[in-house]
Amino acid sequence: MKKIIKIVLIGSLGLVSCKKAELKKPVDVNFAFEMIATEGQDPLKIQSGEINLLNFDVSGDRIEGDDISFMRTFPNNLTTDVNGSGEIKELDYNLPQGEYSEVLLDFSTISNQAHHSLELEGKYIDGPLNVDVRLEVDSEVDFNVIGQDFEGLGTINLDKNLPKKVDVQLNVAHWFSEITALMWTSADLTTENNVDVIVINSTNNQSIYNSVLSNIPEDNKAIFKN
Numbered sequence: 216m217k218k219i220i221k222i223v224l225i226g227s228l229g230l231v232s233c234k235k236a237e238l239k240k241p242v243d244v245n246f247a248f249e250m251i252a253t254e255g256q257d258p259l260k261i262q263s264g265e266i267n268l269l270n271f272d273v274s275g276d277r278i279e280g281d282d283i284s285f286m287r288t289f290p291n292n293l294t295t296d297v298n299g300s301g302e303i304k305e306l307d308y309n310l311p312q313g314e315y316s317e318v319l320l321d322f323s324t325i326s327n328q329a330h331h332s333l334e335l336e337g338k339y340i341d342g343p344l345n346v347d348v349r350l351e352v353d354s355e356v357d358f359n360v361i362g363q364d365f366e367g368l369g370t371i372n373l374d375k376n377l378p379k380k381v382d383v384q385l386n387v388a389h390w391f392s393e394i395t396a397l398m399w400t401s402a403d404l405t406t407e408n409n410v411d412v413i414v415i416n417s418t419n420n421q422s423i424y425n426s427v428l429s430n431i432p433e434d435n436k437a438i439f440k441n
């Protein structure tokens with residue numbers, strides 16, 4: 216009888232060890248940025264942009280296995296476009312496989328001599344008014360974005376055999392959602408190379424800038440897909 220109990224215990228411990236080992240196996244996960252820009256009849260057309268990252272941290276709660284926390288800082292900053300152009304090798308992660316009840320992305324932007332913290336370019340077209348628009352953010356912006364499964368599931372499943380692509384979607388449409396037509400038509404213009412531009416930054420068109428800046432951390436998404 217004692218032998219049987221011992222064998223059962225050894226078998227159980229073996230199964231537990233195997234399960235723990237499985238939960239440590241890595242999944243290739245890559246993050247890339249894209250914009251949810253204004254569309255259709257909206258007179259504002261944002262066409263391109265870039266973000267200058269100071270850090271990009273990933274944390275998660277697993278239903279089984281230890282929770283995760285990966286912190287990554289870029290001493291020289293990491294500048295990338297937000298045009299959905301593809302993978303960013305500096306944002307390749309090996310995350311432990313398993314079923315996650317939550318994955319959270321924390322990242323911050325910063326400006327330096329070469330790049331703004333955030334920059335967007337586009338046009339405002341409304342009747343006779345056709346003018347270039349440029350947003351320049353130099354203050355640090357902190358983002359907290361909760362991951363979502365592509366199929367709308369309540370959990371995110373990471374499988375070592377299925378690399379994951381994550382689209383970090385910046386909701387540019389929401390950023391500008393409180394800017395009225397009057398604010399656009401009365402905006403100050405800056406002439407650059409004989410072209411009029413609505414420059415939006417901390418010293419130009421401040422009312423537009425402050426409204427956009429307050430909305431930037433809100434309503435952004437991170438979609439996990441195969």
